[in-house]
Amino acid sequence: MNGWIFILVCLTILIWAALCLVYDKRPRFLRPVTAITILCIWVAALWTLIRRFTEGLGAVTGMNDNAPWGLWIGVDVFAGVALAAGGFVIAATVHIFRIKRFEPILRPTVLTAFLGYILVAVALFIDIGRPLSWWHPLVMWQEHSIMFEVTWCVILYSTVLAIEISPVVLERLGLTTLLRLVKTITIPVVIAGVILSTMHQSSLGSLYLIVPEKLYPLWYSPLLPVFHLLSAVAAGMCVIIVESFFSSKILRRGLESSLMADLGRAASIILFLYLVIKLADLAVRGSWVLILEQNLQSNLFLLEMLGGVVLPAILLSFRRVRKLPRGLLAASTLVMMGIVLNRINICWFGMSVSDQLHYIPTWMEIAVSLGSITAGIIVFFLAVHYLPVFPKTEEELPGAVSPLPNAA
Amino acid sequence: MTKNQHMTDTSAFNRRRFLQGMAGATGLSVISPSSLNAHLPAHAETPSVLVDVTRCIGCRSCMRACKNANDLPNDTDLSKGFPHSWDRQELRFDQWTVVNPATGCNADGTEVTRNVKTQCMQCLDPTCVSVCLVGALTKSELGPILYDADRCIGCRYCMMACPFDIPKFEWKGGMSPVIGKCQMCTRKRLAEGRIPGCVESCPTGALKFGQRDTLLFEARARIKTRPERYLNHIYGEKEAGGTAWLYMSDVPFESLGFKSDLETAPMPPLTWEVLNKIPMVAAAMAGLFGTLAWSLNRRESLDSQESPDNQETPE
Numbered sequence A: 001m002n003g004w005i006f007i008l009v010c011l012t013i014l015i016w017a018a019l020c021l022v023y024d025k026r027p028r029f030l031r032p033v034t035a036i037t038i039l040c041i042w043v044a045a046l047w048t049l050i051r052r053f054t055e056g057l058g059a060v061t062g063m064n065d066n067a068p069w070g071l072w073i074g075v076d077v078f079a080g081v082a083l084a085a086g087g088f089v090i091a092a093t094v095h096i097f098r099i100k101r102f103e104p105i106l107r108p109t110v111l112t113a114f115l116g117y118i119l120v121a122v123a124l125f126i127d128i129g130r131p132l133s134w135w136h137p138l139v140m141w142q143e144h145s146i147m148f149e150v151t152w153c154v155i156l157y158s159t160v161l162a163i164e165i166s167p168v169v170l171e172r173l174g175l176t177t178l179l180r181l182v183k184t185i186t187i188p189v190v191i192a193g194v195i196l197s198t199m200h201q202s203s204l205g206s207l208y209l210i211v212p213e214k215l216y217p218l219w220y221s222p223l224l225p226v227f228h229l230l231s232a233v234a235a236g237m238c239v240i241i242v243e244s245f246f247s248s249k250i251l252r253r254g255l256e257s258s259l260m261a262d263l264g265r266a267a268s269i270i271l272f273l274y275l276v277i278k279l280a281d282l283a284v285r286g287s288w289v290l291i292l293e294q295n296l297q298s299n300l301f302l303l304e305m306l307g308g309v310v311l312p313a314i315l316l317s318f319r320r321v322r323k324l325p326r327g328l329l330a331a332s333t334l335v336m337m338g339i340v341l342n343r344i345n346i347c348w349f350g351m352s353v354s355d356q357l358h359y360i361p362t363w364m365e366i367a368v369s370l371g372s373i374t375a376g377i378i379v380f381f382l383a384v385h386y387l388p389v390f391p392k393t394e395e396e397l398p399g400a401v402s403p404l405p406n407a408a
Numbered sequence B: 001m002t003k004n005q006h007m008t009d010t011s012a013f014n015r016r017r018f019l020q021g022m023a024g025a026t027g028l029s030v031i032s033p034s035s036l037n038a039h040l041p042a043h044a045e046t047p048s049v050l051v052d053v054t055r056c057i058g059c060r061s062c063m064r065a066c067k068n069a070n071d072l073p074n075d076t077d078l079s080k081g082f083p084h085s086w087d088r089q090e091l092r093f094d095q096w097t098v099v100n101p102a103t104g105c106n107a108d109g110t111e112v113t114r115n116v117k118t119q120c121m122q123c124l125d126p127t128c129v130s131v132c133l134v135g136a137l138t139k140s141e142l143g144p145i146l147y148d149a150d151r152c153i154g155c156r157y158c159m160m161a162c163p164f165d166i167p168k169f170e171w172k173g174g175m176s177p178v179i180g181k182c183q184m185c186t187r188k189r190l191a192e193g194r195i196p197g198c199v200e201s202c203p204t205g206a207l208k209f210g211q212r213d214t215l216l217f218e219a220r221a222r223i224k225t226r227p228e229r230y231l232n233h234i235y236g237e238k239e240a241g242g243t244a245w246l247y248m249s250d251v252p253f254e255s256l257g258f259k260s261d262l263e264t265a266p267m268p269p270l271t272w273e274v275l276n277k278i279p280m281v282a283a284a285m286a287g288l289f290g291t292l293a294w295s296l297n298r299r300e301s302l303d304s305q306e307s308p309d310n311q312e313t314p315e
Helices: A002-022 A030-054 A071-083 A086-096 A100-127 A146-173 A176-210 A224-250 A257-285 A287-293 A296-317 A319-323 A325-347 A363-386 B003-019 B033-038 B040-045 B061-069 B127-131 B157-161 B197-201 B212-225 B269-275 B278-306
Strands: B047-052 B098-105 B111-118 B137-139 B145-147 B207-211 B245-248
Touching: A002 A030, A002 A224, A002 A363, A030 A363, A071 A100, A071 A176, A071 A224, A071 A325, A071 A363, A086 A100, A086 A146, A086 A176, A086 A224, A086 B278, A100 A146, A100 A224, A100 A257, A100 A363, A146 A176, A146 B269, A176 A224, A176 B127, A176 B269, A176 B278, A224 A257, A224 A325, A224 A363, A257 A287, A257 A296, A257 A319, A257 A325, A287 A296, A296 A319, A296 A325, A319 A325, B040 B212, B047 B212, B061 B098, B061 B197, B127 B137, B127 B157, B127 B269, B197 B207, B207 B212, B212 B245
Parallel strands: B047 B245
Antiparallel strands: B047 B207, B098 B111, B137 B145
16 A cells, blocks of 8 residues: 555656646756655665566566466557657658658657667566576577567567667767768668568557457457557657657757647547547447447547547647647647557456456556656666767767768 | 468368368368368377266366376365365466366256366467467477476466466466466376376266367267257367367356357467568568668759759758
């Protein structure tokens, strides 16, 4: 019980801190309070991890034989991968479709994606039962398994992201030869990244194709891979908007308003596409009647679809909303929350029999998830502080090395 | 459709045909006799157990025998509450079979209690084997599905995917927990020509070990001779593509807690049909995006040659 109070207090403080930034209120104790909160979360997470590695998953998580996958898989892995989809979308926009306007946000986006995938890898290491065997899929192949394909794609795509973000480090260190090498292979690497992302983003949905009689029919569909890919692309774009907004506040730099508006518009179009396919799928399979059941699953489904898809898609389709940074932020946050809820619904509520929940996460699981998210944010701003991630202003431009890997 | 997929489809198709008596097996299915016979003997001869629910008295000797045969901890007091009420026992990573009383409902609405043994069903086309990314779960040459802890990474996808919810996980296993499930005593007994421990210990003949086709024949014979006693449904004959464990009962299986919503087609093609298209999609995407990037890049460099000051400078 005390643990839950601790989690609630921490969450309240973090949300308050975020709101302070949104409304440009900066009380003097904002920084120390946030820092102490994050440190407390990290201590709790560390303690949880020690127990997890000594006693086992059952000692700290709510998972059990009836609910083998919990919060760490649903949020940290499934939602984490989806939220990091912005990396391949923007990389493709700039390097494949050659829409150079988006170049200023390329590096922060790829950095976000790279950190996101590192967090996913860490979460997997914590969650798999035998973490010291993590390398087995590399040498023990069973190519009939979707999980095998997902594992390989995630490992390869993390490598791709490392290559894509490497110029940032190479520039800082002044390694021009390596930098030139990376520049020459950028386009093939980006293409590989787009293919790998398409594959594993959709395959995370395909993981559930094997449970037609277990997953609630509002979520089960042969089109699960399509839904997962589309929702990840939309959510990935919204993460870029949210990330740009907060980094503009924290680093006190300008916001690329027109780019953000374009992203919002693109996300809106994809959300509408998702909605149309989803509704058609429900109609064809006749599952739509379940929406009217008014049980746990149908309520969660309605919340997810109305709050995470319909409302933000409509909001983002208005130019007036897209022009307001806070309007964009609100709609994008809804999309992010919607996709997290969608992954939780599939992983948890949709796999439960009617109202009987086999799994309730412990506060310790939430502490680890919060710890990993806050760690990712802190590392992001450290990287931004020490490395040339954001385009610099004119006077700071180094003469010898071009800051953008692709500028001729 | 790849070769492998084709094999899976035909074998499932042929098996079903065979089990229906091959009566009208004409047409396309007989075109290639080699693939027709490829998987047939294996499935018909696979070591199986017939469970006659009406004969089980719930003594739990099989649970005890299972623990002894597989060196599992034997510390649970299985007879607690006997004979008035058993403590319900659940499958665990170290308890591979359980017998629990289940209250079912007859067709005429009368409530009856039967003892139901639960363990791995040993699917003919196992879902767990298809989802395991490191091949820790494999179908042995003898038939049953074996688990190799040395390969397992503990991802628990098998638990999620199993249509019968059989694999269990050692939740307090620190850094090296294992998955536990019935392996039909393959390594310790079947390989030496002995029958599974649970079957050997059954005092009432509720469990019978044999080849799958023989047991199916026997089950049908029992149903035919005593139609008033048995339902005309052999659970496991077709469920999830067919299983090695076969159940017969006088009470509808659904009311005894058996899963009734399983397809008769095997499960693995559900993901394989998506998976086998990935190489093609990836190749198509590589071609498409490669051409696109190359042509747009080329146009850019031509543009910049024509007007050198057209080049964008980073802000």
